[in-house]
Amino acid sequence: MSAPTLTRYGERASLTESGGEPLKERLFRWMLLACTGVGVVTLVVLLTYTVYKGWPQLNSQLVTNMPSQVSPNTAGAQSAIMGTLWLMVFTALWTIPTGIAAAIYLEEYANPERRINRIIEINIMNLAAVPSIIFGILGLAFISRTLGFGPTILTGSLTLALLVLPTVIIASREAIRAVPQSIRSGSLALGATKWQTMARQVLPSAVPGMATGSILALSRAIGEAAPLLMLGVGFVRFNPDGLMSSFTALPVQIFQWTTESQTQFKELAAAASVILLVLLLAMNSVAIYIRNKTQKRW
Amino acid sequence: MTQLIDKHAAAAGTSGFLRQQRPRHGERAIQAALLAAALVAVATTVAIVIALLIPTLEFFSAVSPIEFLTGTTWTPLFEPPSFGVVPLVVGTLVITVIASIVSLPLGLGSAIYLSEYAPDRLRRTLKPTLEVLAGIPTVVYGFFALTFVTPVIQAIVPGDGLPSIFNALSAGLVMGVMIIPTVASLSEDAMTAVPNSLRQGAFALGSNKRQVSTRVVVPAALSGIAAAFILGISRAIGETMIVTIAAGLQPNLTLNPLKFMETMTAFIASTGQGDVPTGSIEYKTVFAVGMLLFIITFLMNMASIRLVRKYREVYE
Amino acid sequence: MTIDQRHEPTHTKIRVDDMTATPSEAPRPPAIDLSAVSRPDANGASPDGQVVEPVIETRDLSVFYHDYEAVRGVDLTFGKNQITALIGPSGCGKSTVLRCFDRMNDLIPGARVEGTITYHGQDLYAPDVDVIEVRRRVGMVFQKPNPFPKSIFDNIAYGPRVNGWKVDSMDDLVEEALTRAALWDEVKDKLKDSAFALSGGQQQRLCIARCIAVEPDVILMDEPAASLDPISTAKIEDLMQELVRNYTIIIVTHNMQQAARVSDRTAFFTAEVDEHGERHGRLVEMDLTKTIFTNPADKRTEDYVSGRFG
Numbered sequence: 001m002s003a004p005t006l007t008r009y010g011e012r013a014s015l016t017e018s019g020g021e022p023l024k025e026r027l028f029r030w031m032l033l034a035c036t037g038v039g040v041v042t043l044v045v046l047l048t049y050t051v052y053k054g055w056p057q058l059n060s061q062l063v064t065n066m067p068s069q070v071s072p073n074t075a076g077a078q079s080a081i082m083g084t085l086w087l088m089v090f091t092a093l094w095t096i097p098t099g100i101a102a103a104i105y106l107e108e109y110a111n112p113e114r115r116i117n118r119i120i121e122i123n124i125m126n127l128a129a130v131p132s133i134i135f136g137i138l139g140l141a142f143i144s145r146t147l148g149f150g151p152t153i154l155t156g157s158l159t160l161a162l163l164v165l166p167t168v169i170i171a172s173r174e175a176i177r178a179v180p181q182s183i184r185s186g187s188l189a190l191g192a193t194k195w196q197t198m199a200r201q202v203l204p205s206a207v208p209g210m211a212t213g214s215i216l217a218l219s220r221a222i223g224e225a226a227p228l229l230m231l232g233v234g235f236v237r238f239n240p241d242g243l244m245s246s247f248t249a250l251p252v253q254i255f256q257w258t259t260e261s262q263t264q265f266k267e268l269a270a271a272a273s274v275i276l277l278v279l280l281l282a283m284n285s286v287a288i289y290i291r292n293k294t295q296k297r298w
Numbered sequence: 299m300t301q302l303i304d305k306h307a308a309a310a311g312t313s314g315f316l317r318q319q320r321p322r323h324g325e326r327a328i329q330a331a332l333l334a335a336a337l338v339a340v341a342t343t344v345a346i347v348i349a350l351l352i353p354t355l356e357f358f359s360a361v362s363p364i365e366f367l368t369g370t371t372w373t374p375l376f377e378p379p380s381f382g383v384v385p386l387v388v389g390t391l392v393i394t395v396i397a398s399i400v401s402l403p404l405g406l407g408s409a410i411y412l413s414e415y416a417p418d419r420l421r422r423t424l425k426p427t428l429e430v431l432a433g434i435p436t437v438v439y440g441f442f443a444l445t446f447v448t449p450v451i452q453a454i455v456p457g458d459g460l461p462s463i464f465n466a467l468s469a470g471l472v473m474g475v476m477i478i479p480t481v482a483s484l485s486e487d488a489m490t491a492v493p494n495s496l497r498q499g500a501f502a503l504g505s506n507k508r509q510v511s512t513r514v515v516v517p518a519a520l521s522g523i524a525a526a527f528i529l530g531i532s533r534a535i536g537e538t539m540i541v542t543i544a545a546g547l548q549p550n551l552t553l554n555p556l557k558f559m560e561t562m563t564a565f566i567a568s569t570g571q572g573d574v575p576t577g578s579i580e581y582k583t584v585f586a587v588g589m590l591l592f593i594i595t596f597l598m599n600m601a602s603i604r605l606v607r608k609y610r611e612v613y614e
Numbered sequence: 615m616t617i618d619q620r621h622e623p624t625h626t627k628i629r630v631d632d633m634t635a636t637p638s639e640a641p642r643p644p645a646i647d648l649s650a651v652s653r654p655d656a657n658g659a660s661p662d663g664q665v666v667e668p669v670i671e672t673r674d675l676s677v678f679y680h681d682y683e684a685v686r687g688v689d690l691t692f693g694k695n696q697i698t699a700l701i702g703p704s705g706c707g708k709s710t711v712l713r714c715f716d717r718m719n720d721l722i723p724g725a726r727v728e729g730t731i732t733y734h735g736q737d738l739y740a741p742d743v744d745v746i747e748v749r750r751r752v753g754m755v756f757q758k759p760n761p762f763p764k765s766i767f768d769n770i771a772y773g774p775r776v777n778g779w780k781v782d783s784m785d786d787l788v789e790e791a792l793t794r795a796a797l798w799d800e801v802k803d804k805l806k807d808s809a810f811a812l813s814g815g816q817q818q819r820l821c822i823a824r825c826i827a828v829e830p831d832v833i834l835m836d837e838p839a840a841s842l843d844p845i846s847t848a849k850i851e852d853l854m855q856e857l858v859r860n861y862t863i864i865i866v867t868h869n870m871q872q873a874a875r876v877s878d879r880t881a882f883f884t885a886e887v888d889e890h891g892e893r894h895g896r897l898v899e900m901d902l903t904k905t906i907f908t909n910p911a912d913k914r915t916e917d918y919v920s921g922r923f924g
Contacts, residue, residue, distance in 0.1 A: 028508045029415055035407025036416075036424055039482075042475045043431050046442050053445065101335035109329055110336070111723055122603070123339045129529065129599040130592070131536025133563055134346060136570065137588045141349035145576060162342050169339070182760035186821070189716060190828055191750030192776040195328050200776065201762060223435030226538040226563075230570040251437045251539075258441045258543055266445055273438045280433060 050277070054270030062271055066237040067253055072264035077272045080253035082239040083153075084222050084279070087249055090157035091164070091221050096214045098161075099168025103210075106169070107176045108198055128166035135163045136230025151232040154243040159227050164217040171213020175206040208294035215287040219280050225251035250276045350592055353585035360579060366586065372549040372565075374583045383587060385549035389559035390535055393470045393545060396555055397534040400474025402527050405481025406516075409526075412482070413489040414511045432479035440543030443472040448544065451556075461556035464546035470555065473540050481530040488522020488609055489515050525605035532598040536591065538563040562591045664902070665693030665879070669832060669862045670715055670738075675729035677710050677719065684710045685895030688729070690881055692832075697854060697863045699873035699903070702883030702918070707895025708866045711883075712834050714738075715864065716752040717745050733832075750777055753830035757837040759817035761809035761824075766801050769809050769820060773828035787827060794860075795823035796853050815846025819853065826857075833857065835865040839872070851876050870919055873903065880906040882915045 021029075051058075065076025102124075110117040139159030149155045179202045187197040228249055235256060236248040250272055257269035358366070361381045369382015408428065412421055448468040451461055461467060492515050500510045516523065546558030547568050566584050574581045668691045675688040685707030692698050700708040710719070717738070719725040731738040738748065750773075762769050770788040774781055781787050788805070792798040797819040801812070809820055818838060825833060835854075839847035854863060854876050867873050873880050881900035885893040898912050910916045 022506075025506055025508050029411075032407045032411035032415060035404045036411050036428075038404050039408060039431050039475060039478045040424070040427050043427060043434075045446075046434070046438075049442065049446050050438065098335045098338055101332050102339065105329075105332035105336040109332060113723060120336050120340055123343045125603050126596065126599050127339060127342060129532060129595065129602070130346070131538065131563065131595055133536070133538045133566055134350075134588060134592055137566070137585065138342070138346050138349050140570065141353075141585075142345055162338075165339065165342070180760075182756065182758060183762060185718065185721075185754075185756065186760040186762065186824075187772070187776075188721070189718065189749055189754040189756075190773040190776065190824065191746050192772075193325055193746055195325055196776045200772070205763060219433065223433075223437070225435070225437040226542075226567055229567055232571070234571075251435055254437050254441060255539065255543065258437075258444060266441075269441055270445075273435075273441060276435060277438065280435070284430075284433065 047277070050270050050273050052270075054267055054272075054274045057264075057267045057271035058274060062268075062275070067235070067248070067257075067268075068237075069235060069256075069260075072262060072268060075265075075268055077250065077253055077268070077275065079236050079239050080248050080250045080272065081275065083236070083247035083249040084251075084276070086153050086240045086247060087157055087160065088218060088222050090153060090243070091160045092214070092218055094158060094161035095165050095168050095217070095221075099165050099214070099217075100172045100210055102165075102169045103172030103176060104198060104203075107173050108194060108202070124166045124169055128170065131226075132163055132224050133226040133230060135159055136227035138162070139227060140230050140232070149244070151234075151246055152244045153240050153247050155231055156228055156233060156247065156249070159231060160221040160224060163224065163227060164221045167217040167220065168214055171217065172206070172210045175209025175213065176202060178209060179205045208290050212287045212291045215283050215290075219283045219287075222249070223251060223276065223280065225249075225255050228252050229255070250279075346592065350585050350589040353582045354589040357579070357582040357586040360582075361586075370551055372560075374580055379579070381583065383562075383590065385551040386560060386562045386565055386587065387590075388551055388553070389466070389541075389545070389549065390561040390563070392553060392555055392559065393466050393473065393541060393561060394531060394534040396467060396470025397474040397477060397537075398527075398531055400471055401477035401481050401530050401534070404474075405478045405526065405530060406485055406523065408478060408482040409485035409489060409523075410511050410516070413486050414507060414515060428479045428482055431476070432483075434476070436476065436537060436539040437543070439472050439476050440469075440540040443468045443540055443544035447472055455556065457556065462546075462558050464544060464558035465556050466545050466559050467555040469541045469543075469545035472544070473534055473537055476537075476540070477530045477533050480533055481526045484526035484529060484606075485519070485523045488519035488526065491522065491609065492518045519609065521605045522609040525602040525609070528598050528602040528605070532595050532602065535598070536563060536595050538567050542567045562587050566591070665691055665696070667694040668692065669694045669734060670864075671732050672711075672714075673730045673732075675711065675714065675727070675731060677707065677714060678724075678726040678728070679722065680724040680726075682892065683894050685883075685897075688897045690897070690900055692862060692864055693879065694862050695858055695860075696878040697858050697865060697876055699877035699880045700864070700866045700883060701868075701870050701873045701880060702895075702898075703885065704868070705893050705895070706883040706885040708883050709836050710895065712836055712864060712866050715832065715834055716749050716754050718749075718754065720745060750828050751830050752832045752834060753825035753828065754834045754836065755818070755821050755825055755838045757840050759814060759821050759841070761812070761817050761820050764809065765806045766809050766812070766820060767805040769824050770827050773824060777828060791823040791827040792820075794826050794857070795819045796849065796856070797823055813846070815842050815849060818842060818846070818850060822850075822853065822857075826861075830861065832862045832864065835863065837866055837868060840868065847872075870907075874907050877903045879903055882906060882910070882912075882918060884914055884918070 061074070062076050063078060063081065065074055066079050067077060068075040106117065106120065110120070112118070136159065139155060139162075143149055143155045143158055183201050183205075184197055187201050188194070192200070229252060233246075233248055233252050236246055240247040254269050254272045254276065257265045257272065260266070366381050366383050368384065369380060370384045371380040371382045372385045373380045408424075412425060416424060444463075448461070448463060448465065451465070451468055455461055496514055496518060497510050500514045505513070541561045542564040545564065546560055547564060548558060548560055549565070550557060550559040552559060566588055569580065570584050574584070670690075670692040672688055672690045675690070676686045677684045688707075688711055690698075690711075700712065702708055713719045714727055714731055715733075715738070719727065727739060733748075733752070737743070762772060764772070767788055770791050771784050774784070774787060789798060789802075792801060797816060800816060801807075801820075804811075809817065812820060822833075822838075839850045842850065851872065854865070857863060865873075865877065879900065880903045882898045883895055884898050886896055887893055898914050899906070899910065901911070905911075906915060907919050910919065
């Protein structure tokens with residue numbers, strides 16, 4: 001029995017016509033692949049170039065010495081590395097509990113029909129997209145100048161904490177939402193209060209998701225330079241020694257070295273970038289590890 | 299157990315037994331503390347508005363808003379100073395357009411590929427790669443633009459003195475690539491939210507993948523894709539480090555991407571960095587430009603949020 | 615009553631040929647044949663199912679979700695140590711009514727209750743009523759078993775712990791609860807294992823044990839066997855006969871044969887469709903199970919139980 005012929009606008013003469021994927025479709029697919037490829041290729045080029053450029057400076061001196069504006073031969077990035085670590089710890093301290101608490105409120109206690117709660121939600125979504133330099137202005141105006149703290153670890157960490165707070169809230173909310181309603185119902189039906197249900201059932205299950213989200217938010221925070229520049233964070237040759245200590249951080253140091261004209265400074269900038277990238281890679285790996293290890297199947 | 303359990307039940311009392319058995323003050327206090335945490339977000343927005351508004355109003359008492367918004371010379375430090383913000387806005391615009399020409403099509407294309415075409419294994423390697431792209435600090439992108447991309451452009455594009463070391467094209471291209479993941483991920487969310495039944499209906503009629511993707515899925519996800527585009531553009535407008543490092547720190551009213559120019563964000567960063575005396579007019583320019591920037595991005599973000607809500611309502 | 619007595623023919627088992635009898639000739643005998651409904655040794659209820667001591671009563675109960683009237687004008691009485699079944703087609707408000715009794719409807723935004731519900735004579739919705747205490751006394755078993763992601767032991771111990779009970783021996787309490795739920799023998803060697811390792815039927819019995827551990831007065835069951843296989847379902851039904859000696863049970867079920875098998879009294883609900891096409895639940899009648907299935911007062915009840923619709 002011969003196959004019926006189908007002529008539809010002349011495209012195909014029979015069902016059994018060979019040829020595979022028509023050219024137009026193949027081109028389209030390659031074009032899409034190319035779109036995706038641009039990003040990947042650029043990433044590879046960027047990483048390779050940065051490592052290559054920073055290679056001469058990737059030695060122990062980078063970690064043991066302090067930065068310098070005059071002699072690139074002896075410059076290192078220790079104060080910047082320590083500053084970044086200090087910032088990371090304190091930013092986490094301010095933003096993670098606040099973000100999780102806000103997420104718990106919005107998911108479990110807030111009646112979504114009340115006006116105040118909708119205002120809170122819109123605020124969070126908007127803040128998540130406000131340019132980071134505006135947060136720098138906020139930090140400058142309120143924390144640094146009005147409160148008079150100046151460019152200290154406290155100011156820097158508070159500013160960054162506000163910057164990534166929306167991200168922590170959004171990630172924590174999703175983690176809480178992932179816990180099935182049936183668990184809550186079962187707990188409440190036994191005579192548990194809302195908070196008992198939250199603390200004993202929902203939170204333990206949501207912690208891995210919250211941890212992942214918080215780590216990712218923090219990794220964004222420590223890569224930011226613009227807010228710190230606005231706060232007046234600049235050239236510093238000592239490690240931080242307290243909340244009210246001045247400091248510098250890796251992104252700021254990279255920026256300063258990049259704007260110097262000598263080649264060696266540019267190499268230092270690349271090397272410091274490598275350190276920053278390695279730090280971020282470590283943080284993201286931890287986050288992904290946590291996410292994979294604790295995938296709950298409900 | 300009858301003894302074990304009934305003892306407790308009996309202890310709960312029988313008269314008025316439905317009344318409060320254990321004190322619940324703790325619950326109220328906890329709820330208040332949680333609400334306070336949530337209000338931090340609102341407080342932040344209010345603080346931003348106040349921080350920007352007061353110096354801006356003071357600024358406009360010294361400088362006319364008309365001159366600010368329409369003047370084409372931005373020289374706040376000269377004597378006499380000139381406060382026309384147009385060069386900064388044009389600088390932002392040129393770079394944003396370049397970045398958008400890169401990020402919007404490539405972002406959408408990546409999203410379509412990942413959502414409709416990519417085999418599972420490829421998807422699992424490509425998606426995280428794009429996420430890594432989003433995670434690279436902007437200062438590193440800026441470094442890359444200045445030290446790698448600019449020399450490449452200078453080698454490729456012949457010209458007398460152009461492109462200068464600081465140019466908009468380099469910054470715009472790199473920024474565009476940086477924004478691809480933002481556009482791609484939001485577009486992909488919108489496309490995966492389109493129910494499979496729509497695709498299958500189209501396939502069952504004899505459509506091929508290209509037709510299904512472009513004629514069924516993309517139109518169905520249109521409001522989400524529009525939201526992604528708006529968000530991408532908003533990010534380009536608000537980006538600071540790449541333009542500060544690679545595009546230039548001198549205002550320049552030109553549409554030629556091969557020349558240097560200063561954006562609103564670069565101006566704020568470079569001026570704010572210096573030791574500008576509090577209360578001086580230069581100090582206030584930072585806030586006035588910041589206010590302009592905030593308003594522009596705020597409006598775009600609101601539009602984007604509305605569109606996301608719209609497509610979520612339809613499909614969820 | 616010993617375990618063996620439960621299987622004596624005081625209950626009539628539904629036989630398959632009864633159900634495949636003549637389809638559409640009228641009139642026909644009800645599909646369920648109940649020669650006798652009586653339960654020996656039912657504590658507090660008279661042997662033929664009349665209510666001696668009401669535990670929960672409703673007067674003119676209506677439930678609204680915002681402006682939508684889900685169910686209206688419901689008058690019900692639930693007797694101590696009896697099993698009462700709420701039956702009817704889907705969407706007629708049975709579960710909605712059930713959730714009023716442990717105030718789980720409070721959790722739904724926009725839910726509103728009108729009319730009165732009394733529990734041992736006290737208004738359940740009075741302003742000074744402690745909802746948490748209500749939920750301890752009126753327990754609930756859900757349609758889909760929902761064990762906590764904890765060990766079997768911790769699942770049972772959860773209720774007493776959150777209620778702040780100082781228990782001399784939690785081990786004994788857990789053992790007693792599991793024994794009353796007919797699960798002890800199957801899990802006594804693996805109390806520390808995750809509750810998720812149990813089968814569906816075992817998980818549901820675990821949920822029942824969990825509920826029992828806080829010593830409730832009333833147990834609400836919202837289609838407790840709907841997601842279980844027939845053998846597990848039979849075990850749950852047998853368990854209910856045991857439990858009713860100590861607790862008052864209210865069960866919502868889609869399965870009228872189940873209602874006929876286990877319950878003393880039955881309330882039949884239906885849904886009325888208004889001119890906008892919206893469904894509103896109504897109580898049609900409530901009576902002894904025997905009466906509902908053999909000699910109902912309302913024609914709608916008769917149509918439903920004889921399988922003509924629903």
